Structures are given as structure tokens and as C-alpha cells.
Amino acid sequence: MDFTFSDEQVQLRSSLQSYLAERNGFERRVKISRSEPGWSADLWRGLAEELGIIGAALPESVGGIGGGPVETMIIMEELGASLVLEPYFETAVVAAGLLQAGGREAELEAIVRGDARYAFAWAEPEGRYRYHHVGTRAVRDGSGWRLSGMKAVVGAAPWATHLLVSARTGGDIRDRDGISLFLVDPAACGVAMRGYPTIDGRRAADIRFDDVQVDATALVGTEGTSLSLIEKVGDVAIAALGAEALGVMRRLVQDTIDYTRQRRQFGQPISSFQALQHRMVDMFMKLELATSAVYLATLSLDADATERAKAASAAKVSVGQALRFIGQNAVQLHGGMGMTDELPVGHYFKRATVIEGELGSTDYHLARYAELSKAAA
Amino acid sequence: MDFTFSDEQVQLRSSLQSYLAERNGFERRVKISRSEPGWSADLWRGLAEELGIIGAALPESVGGIGGGPVETMIIMEELGASLVLEPYFETAVVAAGLLQAGGREAELEAIVRGDARYAFAWAEPEGRYRYHHVGTRAVRDGSGWRLSGMKAVVGAAPWATHLLVSARTGGDIRDRDGISLFLVDPAACGVAMRGYPTIDGRRAADIRFDDVQVDATALVGTEGTSLSLIEKVGDVAIAALGAEALGVMRRLVQDTIDYTRQRRQFGQPISSFQALQHRMVDMFMKLELATSAVYLATLSLDADATERAKAASAAKVSVGQALRFIGQNAVQLHGGMGMTDELPVGHYFKRATVIEGELGSTDYHLARYAELSKAAA
Amino acid sequence: MELRLTPAERAFAETVRGFFATEYPQDVLAKVREGSLLTREDQVRAQCALQSRGWFAIGWPEQFGGPGWTPTERYIFEQELERAGAPNIIPMAVIYIGPIICAFGTPEQRQRWLPDILESRAMWAQGYSEPESGSDLASLGMSAVRDGDDYILDGTKIWTSGAHWADWIFCLVRTSRGERKQQGISLVCVPMDAPGVRVEPIISIDGTHELNRVTFDRVRTPIANRIGEEGQGWHYANVLLASERLSYAHIGRKKSDLQAIRRMASDLPGDFAETMIEEPGFAERLASVEIAASVIEISVLRALTGEPDAAVISALKIACTEAAQQITELWLELADRYRQPFLERTLSGWNRTLPEAKRFAVPQTASYLFERAQTIYGGATEVQKNIIWRLLARANALPRQGQAVS
């Protein structure tokens, strides 16, 4: 057992920290978020070229650095601490994970270079958190396919150069078999994207596919058997998103401590009130345990499927409860100022609220963990 | 709407309070509890004769005062505040409720006079909280019946002059039909009672009925249809037990406030620490809401069955959560002294722990409430 | 003791229900239903409809235009208003300052201000909090210095809801210093168009503009605009608070929200179960909030119809606002990933681009964010607990539930 970071990992974190401190300060980030298109091509280029971290966890064969989940964890935590808008998670974690399994080297190289940005369109309006709730259909058309269906709240889709789309090539809605993955050009004929801002200052879209034609190479992996890959990458994504959440929460806890030490009421800093001190201690404790939960999920990604999934669900539950408790109390302890968009706390709280509801809510993962435990017993 | 007590009700409470202050002080009660048989015939006589309250909620036709659920609530709250051991609840609330529906005037008169003490043997070892989990069987034998089966943790049974027993005259375990009520002499041949003390200083027993013969008059009510009566009396019992819990909790909260104001650490009374103050405020709030919950259950006893049951479950949930929170924190704030049997707090906490687990746990009633709401929607 | 309404009260409830079903502006109800934001004009029409029945000035003495209800009747009215999905009456004018003008205003002041409030010709804002005086309101610093027949006002008020559409603002100001900080505070009314009054919007966490910073830079207002005596403002503010301490209860709103959640959860697909109402975690949490709401209602009724105990009143502030927040959490769970879209809600029909089943998600997520304020404003939860503790410690005995109320 070993919970230490290598020198290279420490170095990765600190260079990313300095870079973001300089390039993604609070005011600048708010300005980018409110601009059209809502993200910064410069920052993205910087991550790819100056820092070269988009391929941090990808193999050297596609231009990456050959790191693994721990590198992803470090990067995601720092992106969270800085509320980075740009689609690292969607591109370098989720899409890259799916493409790697499909052996799509060219696409991975484009990702590492910073030339491609992805969005993974899996969710459907009635599907909640089930990857196998797939009503979108792909039917063969010569050597290619035609896709039709509706995908919901696809994060980063308005910025994407490529869409990965889960579609049904067989079976019925909520069948586990018959799910395939396709690479789709968002500009293709029949793709109707309705984008909107999200509460955390990002962009997402509902996307309608109306008889969208793709050729044979659009199929990623093998036909009809992609669910287990998607679920595996889903657990990878939970670990990464959990790490982002740690960065978000670290900032919420620290800001709250700082604010209460400076805000005076009744003739003293409000941090002198024991009830508030203990609340902040509770926040710190939740963060500490969430950190361990993210380690657990991250270091269990190569375990067998049940153990991996249990660790991911354990992490999502722990992180979800921590996000809610820390987010709500950070606002509460900032008082009225916490209710405005003037201080960072509200922005971090909204990102916390979104993460809590992504890839399965706390309720969802508690139930999933219970199911997995019952099945394993 | 009206939430005031009549003058008579105020008088009832205050005379019972004074009586118990004098006759059931903490040390005396502990002594009675540790004696054989573990209850005080004197106190029981006093409740019946001096105070005349055993029939407070029973009709004048059987010697009672003709009160109702509000009188029961008042009495039970005060019995709880004084941790009275004697079987008022089992006799004057539960058994009297069952007997009243069966029109058993003679038995009711004996109860009012203080001559009879009852225990209601309904639960079975595997049955948890389900009244219709009845494996005990009664088979016809001439004009009478023969009972066989096992009843579990029958409160106050070692003190009872009469047992009321639910037994199956038809159907299978957990069928709703086929359940009948019988009056059984605990000294009858074939009744094997294994009594034991309980953690709250009372007595209970596991009772085996081995071909126990009873005559035709032993059947209370009509054959095979007693479940709805038992469930109704179950809700009456929840309201009454909830009222007892209010008395228990009132004492726990007040004792904790008093103890923390007197106990000094770090050069000051520990009640000067805001974290403890707020904890006690939380305890007070739980008590306030539990009080309203008991009112709700008590004043809904004559409503239709679903509303009555929902109110009872709402009360049991609210009271159960309050008992746990208040009980645990009362011990915590008493520190080491809370862990001993020297101060009252531990005794009240143990009674709280028993009440929480009687007539359905908090989990049970939360699920029951959810079921009732779903059915009603 | 009796939980049921009398026949007369039931009849009154029917009348009120009928009013909201037919006489009240139905387009306002429709906007609230779809989560659109109301304009000032919407609010005015809604208020005028209430006033057409004499049901607007709900906390005023009958002689000044109040409806003369018993506490139970007022409770029934508020229940029905919230059950109908009507917006709550904006409290600043009619609930907060109106009763104070009735009680402490001069005949001239009553004449000048009350009719405009009743007829919705004037909107008011409340100037209490300041940037450095939140929970510790008595430390407020905005100054009012006499100059002839006028006060000259200098200072900043914050969190002033609706200041951007108000005609008047009533302010707690410091007219003298040096004594206990609660002393030397006066209650002064200022027209919003007075020179030197500047309103800056504060955008809330849910992206809406409801709150403002109002700065007063040498604003001149006649001493005749002071309500009551100089230096007694703290007292009047507390009278006001005392009379409206249960105004945040919103039991009707909670009940109708919970009903809507239960209905919606019966339709929306679940993850592990067919529908959300069968998801074990959700079902139990919903039940647990329903139970809390029904129990809190009894406590509120006990407080409204009996002699209210101050510790209980503060406890109910906490319980009611926390329950309201829990309800928003249930909505958030139903919203699943649809908690994300952030859309403008000013125009009717704003939600047409969303899948129908998830349209509720946008305003409900906004509520989740915005209702965090409930436990901050009006005496933060932590401050209420300090108050309760002081009362419990002082009393040497718990408030006696279950005693006759004198």
C-alpha cells in the first residue's frame, strides 16, 4: 500500500496550479463564461501545448505522457479548484477513454494535440442515469448507418468538434444488449443542437438526430456490445469528476474559513462563534473523507467490475453528500453575500450542485451500491 | 380548531404530577424496579383508587370518567415523565381498547377498579411489527378452543392477571383474515411464561401456549375478523406511547440543560459553549415537533382509517427520531455520568430506546406512511 | 381540543377557493405555474384582485381596511392562496410597514400612505440590513442628521428586495449615537425618487434580479416622514417582527409542492424502479418531508391560535425554512441532469424548447439555489438558536406544552 505521489506528479500539480492561477482567475473566468462562445480557445491551447497535459493519462503512442488515473485525479482536482470551463473532462477523460477501447489512434492524437474537443451524448430525456436507457436508434444503411433520436443535456456539446453518441443497433429501450457507439460530426446534416448556458456557467445542449447519415468508420468498437465499456468509462469518469469535486470543495471550505475570520458581527469575527467553528470542522471532515473516497475509486479502476463499480458508487455517494453539505454551508456561512454572484462561493456552489447531479445522484449510487452488495453476497 | 385543555384536564395533569412526585421518585422507582416482582401494587392501587385515573378514558357505564384520547395523552405524558413501571398502558389503553370493542363490560369494570392487569400477547419471534404475522393457532374444541403457539417479548406479562392473545382461527401466517382475540388466564394449564427484566427496568416474557384450553367466552369480538380492531387499537396505542415519550423527552431535555449549567470544565459551565447550546436547542426543537406529532395522532383517532393510520405513523416517526436524537445527545452532554446508572438520564435513555422500538420502529412507520400515501394518491 | 374546522370555517375556505378559481387573474396563476417571473404589473393586478374582496390588507385592523379575520380564518386564507398557486403577497408594504403605520403613524401619515398601499398605487421597500450589519442589525450605521425640518440621510442599505420598482422605502436609521446600540435608531420613510438615492442591482445566485444595494448620499427627507418617536425605531421594528413571525411558514405552499412532487414522481421514470415514487430512497425521503410538513403545521396552528411562546416561534422559523429547503432538494432529485439548463424566465413560454416532462426543472433548480436565503434572512438559523437558548436558559423550565393557555 502506498498513498504518496511521485515527484513528477507533484510537479504536474504545481505547474498546473500556477498556470491556472495566472490564466483562469475568478474575474477572467466569469468574463469568459459570459462571452460567446463561453470558453477560451487560448486556455485550451495552453493546456495542450504549454502544459501538454491533455494527454497526461494517454499512451505515448498517441503523443501522450503515459500516465494513469492518478494523473487524471491530480489534473481534475486542480481544474475544479479553478472552476475551469474548458472540456478537459469530456474530451481527455470520457471521450479518450471510449476511443482508447475502440483503438482510435488518429482521434486520440488529435485530442492530445488540442485539435479535437468532444462531447459524449448518452443521456436521453426520460433516461435519468441509466446508460442502457437508449432510445436513439442506428439502422444500417449500405455500409454505413442512419441515426435518429434525442439526447439530453449533453455537456460541452456546443463547443465540440466531435460527438460520441450511444445508439441502439438492436434490442429495446433499457436492454443491456444492442448498444453501439458512433462518432458523429456535430455539423452533419440532420443534427439539430439546441444549446444553452448551464447554472455553473458552462454550456450544454439537447441534440436531436434526424436520420443522420454516418459511414462505417463512425462505429467505435464493435456493434451492439458497448454497454460494458460505457459503464467502465463511467466509473473512470466518476473518479475524475470526484477529483474535480475535491478541488471545488477545498476552495469552498477555505473561502468559508477566510470569510468568517474577516466578517465581523456583534463586535467580533464570526469565526469566533463555536457553532460556526464546528460547522466548518464538519465541512473539513466531509472533505477529508471525500478525498479518501476519490482515492478509493481511482485506485480501484483496474479491479474487477464489481469492486470497481462499488468503489465508484462509494465515491459518488461520499462526494455527493460532501458537495451538498459543504456547498450549502459555505453559502450559509457567507450569509447574504453567499447568495449573490459577486463572490466566488456562489459559483463554486453551483458547480457543486451540477456535479452532485451528474453520472448518478447520491440516491442513485447508494441504491447501486446496495444492489451490487446484495448481488455479491 | 382548538388546542387548549379544559380545566378538568389541567387538574388531571397536576394532580397526577403531584402524586407521582411523591410516590414514584427516582430512587424509589429504581428500588421497586429491582425488587421482586418489579412493580408496586401500592402505586397501582393508588392510581386506581386515590386518583381514580385508570378509567379516565373509559365510559361511565363501567365506572370510568368518560374521557377520551386527550385524557390518555395527559396521563401517559406524566407517566413517562416519572418513568412509571406499572402497566397502565398495557391495561387501561391497549387491553381496555380491545375489550371495549368486544363489549366486555365486566372485564372493563375490573380494570377500572384496579383489580385486573393485562398484557397483550400479539408479537411472535419472526413477526417483527406485523400484527397479522400470527402463527399461534386456536382450534375449536367443543364449544371452546385450544391455543398453541409462541408469543414474544410480551410487555408486563409477568405482572398480568389476564392475557389477551391474538391467534389464528383460519388462514395462513400473514393472512389478514382469520385472526381472533382470546382472553387467557396466565395460570392456565399449558401456558409457559419465561419472564425477564427489560433494559428499561420493566418486565416482559416470552410465552408458549401448548394446547391451552379456553371456553367459548374467551373469544373477544367475533371470530376471524379482529385484525382491523387490533390495528385501530394499535394506532391508539401509538398515540399513547408517543405521549409517554413526550414525558420521557421533556425530562431528558430539562436534565441536560440543568446538568450543563452546573457542570464546569475549562473554568466555566459547559452550557456556556455555543456548540452545546445549539445542540440543546435542537433537542428542544425535536421535542416541540414531537409534541405536535402526538397531538396530530391523538386528535386523528376518530378520522377515517387511512388518515388515522397516517397520523399515527407520522407521530411514531417524529417521536422515534426525537427519542433517538434527544436520548443520544442527553447522554453525550452528560459525558461519562450519562454512561452510568447513577443519574436518571441513563434510565430515561433506555426507556426511550425501548419506546423507539415498540409498535414499529421509525423505519417501519416511514415505510408504512409511504405505502399509505401511495395507496391514497 | 379539536383539529377539525367548524362548518363556518369550512364554508369560508370554499369561498376563498372559489375566488382563486374564478375571480383571481388566471394568467398570473399560469405564469407562476410555468415558472415565469412576474412583472410589477402582474403583482399589481394580483393585489388589486385581492383588494376587490377586501382580502389584501390581511394584517391590518379592520378600521383601516383589514378583513377582520380570526387567526384561523387568516390561516385558511393563506392556505388557499398558496394551494391555488398564487404568488405570496409582497410583504414590504402591506405586511411589514402597513401595520406599523396603522399603529404608530400620525393621522396625516395614515391618510397619505395607507390608501396608496391598499390600492396598489405605491410599492414599498424595506431598508434594514447594511453591508456591515446583517445578523447584528442593531449595529447599523446609516445616519440621519437633523437639518431644519429635514433629516439628511447618509449610508447604504443592502438586500433591499424590490427596491428597483418601489416608490417608497422605510429605513432604520441612526438619529443619535453613544447609548446602547439599540437606542438612537429611528424609522424614517423616503421616496425612492428623492435626489441622492441610488439603486444598484444585486444579481442573486439563481441569476435573477430581486435584491439591491441602495445608497443614500445626502438625501433630504422631511422629519414628518419619521414614523413614531425619534429613537424608538428599534422598538417598532420588533413589534413588526413579533406580529409577523410566522409569515414564513407557508404551510399551504409546502403542502401543494409536496402534492405536486408526489404526482410528478408517480409519472417520471425511475432508475431502479418503474417510476420515481417507487425508488426506495426517494419515496422515504418524500414521506419524511411530508411528515415534517404535517407536524410543523400543527405547531404553527398551536402558535397561531394560542399564546405564542417566543422560543417556539423561533424554533418554527428554523423548522419551516428547513422544510422548505428540503422540498427544493426533492425537486432537484426529480430534475436529475435537467438541473443544469439556465434559461431566461421573463417571457411567458420561455420553456417551450425543453422536453415537457422536465420543464419544472429550471424554476425548481432556481428555487433550490434561491431558497438557501431562507435560513439566512430574517434572522439566520444560527441567530435564532442563540435566541432560543437564551430563552430556555432564562426560563429555568421548558415552555409548557400541554398546559391550558390563559
Added chain:
Amino acid sequence: MELRLTPAERAFAETVRGFFATEYPQDVLAKVREGSLLTREDQVRAQCALQSRGWFAIGWPEQFGGPGWTPTERYIFEQELERAGAPNIIPMAVIYIGPIICAFGTPEQRQRWLPDILESRAMWAQGYSEPESGSDLASLGMSAVRDGDDYILDGTKIWTSGAHWADWIFCLVRTSRGERKQQGISLVCVPMDAPGVRVEPIISIDGTHELNRVTFDRVRTPIANRIGEEGQGWHYANVLLASERLSYAHIGRKKSDLQAIRRMASDLPGDFAETMIEEPGFAERLASVEIAASVIEISVLRALTGEPDAAVISALKIACTEAAQQITELWLELADRYRQPFLERTLSGWNRTLPEAKRFAVPQTASYLFERAQTIYGGATEVQKNIIWRLLARANALPRQGQAVS
């Protein structure tokens, strides 16, 4: 970073598991399994079995008889001990005072005390708390006054676990006054049979006798029984605390309890579902405690194998003890109404009169009651939170998880 054990560590775990399965006294395991209380003689046999492998003095330097384990090996050993259902090593002698004697004792003291501890010839008790000094331990008042080569001890110690079967007690006593209250405290050992030592039982809330009050009435003990320097007792006590701050973690016990609960819940009938494991409320609560336990384990491992942060250590005291209490609540729910029986558990077979499926209920209910102490003793939760806050406020930055440990 790596979560898996090395092959050597896995082999060690196998060895330890084999030991408990065959060499360890099986009757002791059986008594623990049925919830019977252990006698001193049971404890001694269990300790001797451990010592036969050199696994008893787990926190001692190797030169004094410790096993010389890495932190991971010690963790594995404790896991396996708890997984086997063996009683935890009584900490007073071997865990608490032993390492202090090793570090600060004179050669004579080591010679006199350590072998008796190792061979279980002597049991020890800990005399820290006093009736007026609980959380505020530094205010302790028991006095030690020099008289020739002796100290004369006067005062009362409380909560002394096992004092009724102990041979020695180590006490924090006040050898001088006037300075900061942490100063002037010394660590003195006293034989329990010294004249003037009186032991009074304290019956705990679960009806058992484990705790005592020990009064010292002019008890004479040689100065040679003082460990370390006069006035440095507070320092030694803190060294002791620091080295054993994670001794309450009991991760193995939690995991095996949770496994037992899951097994039992799969057999026991439920109310609404066939079995308890399918009752929605129970299933989710169990899952939630399982998750907490598995996450706490990672935090404990991080603290044990890295540079422990003081704030994290205190946080883990809280988290571990609260999780232990939550486990007892799960048992209580499974016990349903069988939480009531209160039976003597001193004789093997005490439970024969109960229905087999519910026998667990009696000891588990006792645990529910007794484990309330976990958040009180050893620095109450509230005191730990004060400590954590002071550390957080002082640091000006959160402890940096995710940095390389030097």
C-alpha cells in the same frame, strides 16, 4: 500510489488468519460470538496466545519484545484479529503504558514492569480522568506530595476501566501547583493493593461492571514509581496519545460487523419485504454505513502510512467512533422488539432461553447503549472539534491532501 497489498503482506495476512483459526483459544472466540462477557482468566489466556507468537506487545520497540512490524503489518494484524472475532487487546498495559515505560522508564522500571506485562502476569489500569476533570483533563486535582522517598497521594480517579482486576494503576497526579495547569503534572504508578486505595464499581448504562471510581486516601508510593521527570507527566501522556490516536479505528471489527449484519439481514424476515436486506430503508442505511467504513479505512491507512496530520487524526477519531455507533443502530433495527430483554451474560450459554434467531439482540443492544461512550471518552467529539478548529485556523490553509509526503 497503490491500494493492493504486496505478496509478502498477503502471506503475512494468511499466517495471522491461520493463527486465529487454530492456535488462538477457540472457547474465547465462542464466548465473544455468543456475547458472553469475558473473565480476567479468559483475557489472560488470549493474551498469552498472542505472546506465544510475539504478537502481543504490538506497539513496542523490537528490543523490548515488540514484533517489529511496519505500519501496514500492524494494520493487517489488527484487521485479522478483529475479523476473527477475537477480543481487542486490553490497551491499558500493553498499548498505553508499555510504550511509555519503554521510552521514558528507567532500566529498573523496564525490568520490573515490562516482563510482567508481556507474560500477562500483571494487569494495569489507567488513572487519568477525575470527577471534576473530564474533557478538561489538565485541570486534574489528585495530589502527590513528597515525603522522604515517597509520594503521598490523595484524590479520586474515575472511569478506570478494569481497576477491579488490575494489579497496577498509572496515574496523572499533580506534584506542584501555580504554573499553567498543564505543568506540575507527573506520571506515577501505584500497586492496586497499596493501603488507602479503594475501588468502587460504576455500573454502566448497559448493566455491566467495567468502570470504577478509585479513591486514594493518603496512599504512599515510592518516588521510584514515577515515570520520567517530575512535572513532565502531561508531556508523556500526550506522547502516549499521539502514538495511539488511531487505536479506536477498529476497521476490521467494523467490516466484520457489517458482514455479519448483511448476512443476518438476508435471513431475518422483514416487515414489508421478504427479508430485512430488502427493506428499502434498512438496505440503504446499511449501504451507507458500509460506504462510510470503506472510505474511513482509506483515511486511516493514509494516516498510518504517511505523515499524519493532527487535524485529520482528530477528525478520524470522530468519524470512526460515529461509524461504530451507526453500526450498533443497524443491529438495533434488526433486533426489533428483542432489544428489550436484559439478561446476565456472565455464564456461557446464557442465551439458550431466547429464540435462536434473536440471540444476537441482547449483546448488540448492550453495545448500542455502551458504545455511546465512544464519542465521550478519549476526548469527546466536541473537544476534538475544538482541536481541529484551532489547527485549521492556525494553519491558514487546509492540510494538503494530495501532496507528496516528505
